[in-house]
Amino acid sequence: MVGGTKKQFHYKRDRFFMTMSMLDQMLFKLPCGHDVVLGRLEKRSLWTCEDCEEKADLAAEPYKAALERDLDTASQIDLQAKGRGETVTRAG
Ligand SMILES: [Zn+2]
Numbered sequence: 585m586v587g588g589t590k591k592q593f594h595y596k597r598d599r600f601f602m603t604m605s606m607l608d609q610m611l612f613k614l615p616c617g618h619d620v621v622l623g624r625l626e627k628r629s630l631w632t633c634e635d636c637e638e639k640a641d642l643a644a645e646p647y648k649a650a651l652e653r654d655l656d657t658a659s660q661i662d663l664q665a666k667g668r669g670e671t672v673t674r675a676g
Contacts, residue, residue, distance in 0.1 A: 603665045606658035608675040
């Protein structure tokens with residue numbers, strides 16, 4: 585644990601008891617420039633932007649690699665939270 589006062593640490597501990605999955609917290613930058621919650625792109629190869637309706641080909645580089653990397657990062661962070669005994673929840 586790096587930085588932060590003791591008070592903040594306690595706050596975090598309480599919050600983290602029920603941790604929202606990073607998949608629901610991280611945003612992915614679409615080719616059109618809009619953001620979408622990472623978890624919604626999981627296992628998808630095509631996404632239609634809800635803001636501008638531009639189609640994003642997630643199976644094409646560099647988006648494929650970027651999405652895989654971000655999904656991996658999110659799952660690693662979730663695993664670390666679970667390792668600390670936290671309950672990781674997913675939004676519906
Ligand atoms: Zn867009």
